[in-house]
Amino acid sequence: MTTLVPDLEHQVADVVARLDEAGYAIIEGVLTRDDARTIGVELRRLLDGVPGGRNPFEGYRTRRLYALFAKTRVLDPLALDPLVLGALAAVLGPHFQLSGPTGIEIGPGEAEQILHRDEDIYPVPRPHPQLVANVMWAFDDFTVANGATRLVAGSHRTVDAPPPDAPMTFAEMPAGSVMLYLGSLWHGGGANRTDQSRLGVAIEYCASWLRPQETHLLAVLPDQARTLAPRLRELLGYNVYPPFLGYVDGRHPERILEPDAPQPPHRSA
Numbered sequence: 001m002t003t004l005v006p007d008l009e010h011q012v013a014d015v016v017a018r019l020d021e022a023g024y025a026i027i028e029g030v031l032t033r034d035d036a037r038t039i040g041v042e043l044r045r046l047l048d049g050v051p052g053g054r055n056p057f058e059g060y061r062t063r064r065l066y067a068l069f070a071k072t073r074v075l076d077p078l079a080l081d082p083l084v085l086g087a088l089a090a091v092l093g094p095h096f097q098l099s100g101p102t103g104i105e106i107g108p109g110e111a112e113q114i115l116h117r118d119e120d121i122y123p124v125p126r127p128h129p130q131l132v133a134n135v136m137w138a139f140d141d142f143t144v145a146n147g148a149t150r151l152v153a154g155s156h157r158t159v160d161a162p163p164p165d166a167p168m169t170f171a172e173m174p175a176g177s178v179m180l181y182l183g184s185l186w187h188g189g190g191a192n193r194t195d196q197s198r199l200g201v202a203i204e205y206c207a208s209w210l211r212p213q214e215t216h217l218l219a220v221l222p223d224q225a226r227t228l229a230p231r232l233r234e235l236l237g238y239n240v241y242p243p244f245l246g247y248v249d250g251r252h253p254e255r256i257l258e259p260d261a262p263q264p265p266h267r268s269a
């Protein structure tokens with residue numbers, strides 16, 4: 001179980017209170033503008049040659065980068081950010097994992113994405129505890145004009161879709177900010193009416209007894225996983241949900257990665 005330093009504890013409590021109230025919470029200045037720019041340059045290098053989306057949901061003028069943790073190391077500290085992980089533990093419980101981390105570059109001329117809830121990929125009756133939470137990192141300034149995520153504040157509390165005239169909030173935030181939002185919140189990418197693209201990475205997490213959206217274990221193979229921070233490889237699924245969901249040949253997956261290491265305790269997934 002992670003122990004939080006008092007300052008961090010207060011920040012986590014603030015984020016969790018905002019998630020509970022509105023379904024989302026924006027934190028500005030988590031990365032410096034310089035760091036956001038450096039990461040953005042690397043992501044755009046990886047996006048070079050990636051075609052636009054294959055359907056309206058992906059966005060025909062939006063480029064998406066999947067299998068992020070197989071392709072770059074610049075996002076590792078973000079996936080492991082203590083404030084983010086602290087808030088996720090409060091929302092999802094101690095056992096969560098990466099689900100569908102995706103780079104999303106909304107290009108000029110892109111239309112609004114349909115409003116949706118990220119948790120709707122799971123056929124679980126409501127009400128249920130929070131199963132999914134998403135973390136959108138901004139590498140450009142997010143504005144209404146360039147496709148800032150739009151959302152219906154408070155819609156995580158209702159079972160039905162929001163009415164067409166529900167007031168829309170736009171997640172405007174400077175590069176280097178992060179927005180956490182619940183999987184039960186209605187939201188979607190915004191339309192981009194500028195001549196510049198809008199780059200963000202949605203690092204999505206879910207309860208670790210669910211199947212993650214992306215099959216990370218086929219993207220980040222054991223040889224690569226061995227080189228990663230232990231907590232990151234746990235989050236990628238080299239782990240069990242206690243007592244033993246996810247074993248390999250009857251053993252904790254960590255034993256496959258490091259056969260000589262002592263059997264790890266059943267740690268937070």
Ligand SMILES: O=C(O)CCC(=O)C(=O)O
Nearest residue numbers: 104148149187188189190
């Ligand atoms: O890019 C965004 O702002 C949100 C995209 C989104 O919600 C999605 O693709 O599921």
